[in-house]
Amino acid sequence: MAARLGGKTILITGASSGIGRSIAIEFSRTSPDIKLILAARREETLKELAQSIKAESGGQTKVLPVRLDVSSPSNVNGFINRLPEDWRDIDVLVNNAGLVKGVDKVGEIAEEDINIMMSTNVTGLINMTQKILPIFHARGGRGDVINVGSVAGREPYAGGSIYCASKAAVRSFTESLRRELIATRIRVIEVDPGQVETEFSLVRFGGDKSKADAIYAGCEPLTPEDIAEIVVFAAGRRENVVLADTLVYPSHQA
Ligand code: NDP
Numbered sequence: 001m002a003a004r005l006g007g008k009t010i011l012i013t014g015a016s017s018g019i020g021r022s023i024a025i026e027f028s029r030t031s032p033d034i035k036l037i038l039a040a041r042r043e044e045t046l047k048e049l050a051q052s053i054k055a056e057s058g059g060q061t062k063v064l065p066v067r068l069d070v071s072s073p074s075n076v077n078g079f080i081n082r083l084p085e086d087w088r089d090i091d092v093l094v095n096n097a098g099l100v101k102g103v104d105k106v107g108e109i110a111e112e113d114i115n116i117m118m119s120t121n122v123t124g125l126i127n128m129t130q131k132i133l134p135i136f137h138a139r140g141g142r143g144d145v146i147n148v149g150s151v152a153g154r155e156p157y158a159g160g161s162i163y164c165a166s167k168a169a170v171r172s173f174t175e176s177l178r179r180e181l182i183a184t185r186i187r188v189i190e191v192d193p194g195q196v197e198t199e200f201s202l203v204r205f206g207g208d209k210s211k212a213d214a215i216y217a218g219c220e221p222l223t224p225e226d227i228a229e230i231v232v233f234a235a236g237r238r239e240n241v242v243l244a245d246t247l248v249y250p251s252h253q254a
Contacts, residue, residue, distance in 0.1 A: 188242070
């Protein structure tokens, strides 16, 4: 697997915490000879992660932390051109940035929360993909788009209408794109986690730790590393092998 990943440039959105952070670490541990672009809004956190990955890999992994707000079309538009030239030949895009805000009945949900979920989880992911595809086509139709969806995109729940709808949109977009690119060697991959313990719930409850912790009480959620292993495994398959659609539950989750 390391040989297939070696030398590649991998862009991970939402790399500052949780699943995205673990994906970055796992790529470097699996194949230290790679280049990682770590993107999110918290630049200082990304810088710290970059230092730690470089140190752990003994300097073998090259890491570039870059501020990116996927919910801002203007920020996404200039993103590739803001990268140093020798970082633009991206081989793998991991569209992981995403969030949930509030858990409310449809009639009560704030317009601002609707907009942030849709512009981050859906439009942001689509815009990032659009910026990457020309790079893959210029390489003769090679590269990976790996989208982090959610079980929520398959199994909607009461109180999660917007988040569930956003992840269902990711799912449809991913599958349409996979079919559109079927004549190429561009792989389009979706990994849908069940419950994973990260800052996700903290964001959902606006930083209220007691509410966030209550989500994980009495169960054993997945760890971010569990999902990272699957993402890196998918990217490390032989070019003809597409792990198109993977749903990952913790064993307690129905
Ligand atoms: P975290 O809150 O730990 O991580 C979310 C990441 O997304 C952070 O790095 C955050 O960085 C980034 N992010 C949020 N908004 C933006 C934005 N506008 N632009 C760029 N980056 C952004 O949660 P998880 O690691 O759990 O979530 C990662 C993905 O996994 C999400 O897509 C989520 O929907 C999905 N998921 C999570 C599950 C769970 O139970 N935890 C279950 C199923 C799916 P920053 O704040 O620095 O911008």
